[in-house]
Amino acid sequence: GENVEQHPSTLSVQEGDSAVIKCTYSDSASNYFPWYKQELGKRPQLIIDIRSNVGEKKDQRIAVTLNKTAKHFSLHITETQPEDSAVYFCAASTAGRRALTFGSGTRLQVQP
Amino acid sequence: EAQVTQNPRYLITVTGKKLTVTCSQNMNHEYMSWYRQDPGLGLRQIYYSMNVEVTDKGDVPEGYKVSRKEKRNFPLILESPSPNQTSLYFCATKRTETYNEQFFGPGTRLTVL
Numbered sequence: 001g002e003n004v005e006q007h008p009s010t011l012s013v014q015e016g017d018s019a020v021i022k023c024t025y026s027d028s029a030s031n032y033f034p035w036y037k038q039e040l041g042k043r044p045q046l047i048i049d050i051r052s053n054v055g056e057k058k059d060q061r062i063a064v065t066l067n068k069t070a071k072h073f074s075l076h077i078t079e080t081q082p083e084d085s086a087v088y089f090c091a092a093s094t095a096g097r098r099a100l101t102f103g104s105g106t107r108l109q110v111q112p
Numbered sequence: 113e114a115q116v117t118q119n120p121r122y123l124i125t126v127t128g129k130k131l132t133v134t135c136s137q138n139m140n141h142e143y144m145s146w147y148r149q150d151p152g153l154g155l156r157q158i159y160y161s162m163n164v165e166v167t168d169k170g171d172v173p174e175g176y177k178v179s180r181k182e183k184r185n186f187p188l189i190l191e192s193p194s195p196n197q198t199s200l201y202f203c204a205t206k207r208t209e210t211y212n213e214q215f216f217g218p219g220t221r222l223t224v225l
Contacts (some may be wrong), residue, residue, distance in 0.1 A: 001171065009152070024225060032211050043202060043216040044155070051211060089154055099145070099170060102155040 002027040004092050013080050014111050021106045023090035024072040028088045032093040033066060033073045034100070039086045042062025047088075048075070114139045116217040118203050133220050133224045135203030141215075144186040144206045145170070146178065148199040149219075155202065161186055162208060167175045176216060193224040 013019050022091055027034075031077040034049035050057045050064045051075065057064050061080075066073040090103040116137045125131055135144065145160040146168075157170030159201040161180040169196055176187040186205075190197060 006154070023212055034214070043218055045216070046213045049211070049213075099157055100155075101157070101171070102147075103153055104154040 002101040004103040004108040030092040118217040137205045141205040
């Protein structure tokens, strides 16, 4: 089955700096890669996603890049703000199974 | 308002005492799923259902049961809970197609003593 590895497990940045979280996946058939943000005590919520036929997608301060050949994808947050502090999860989905396999999460702390 | 609800939100129980965590959605989604979240392990899928009367195992199904008799409800059943099932549980729903957003319920924190 699919295996998703996520790094780093914790990340601390200064407000205004950029943050990058990286994930690798094992199943070359995976074709959908969402990112979820989970604030303390809250449910995960989708912040951005990318399909396998796209190399990059941007939404304001967040962007996701996908390298299908290397089977890795990354989340980029620019101009970080304290409210970006949360746990971020990457995930991969294979069309046939229609299930999401999640990475282990990255705890991002933005220092004011 | 579109929502996914879970009950109870918090539960402390003892080993072996059967329990059910309910999940209900009003978004008319075909696909429903249960995850458990443990520190350092992310979210792991327990069971999922593509539609009424269709359920399948996820990555960690041992010790759990599910049923899907109605489109809106997808209860998670622990017939004989054990301490290693202490976890945070999330129900999630989405439209069947791969690229659709998955919506999570508020979570149920379960402690098995």
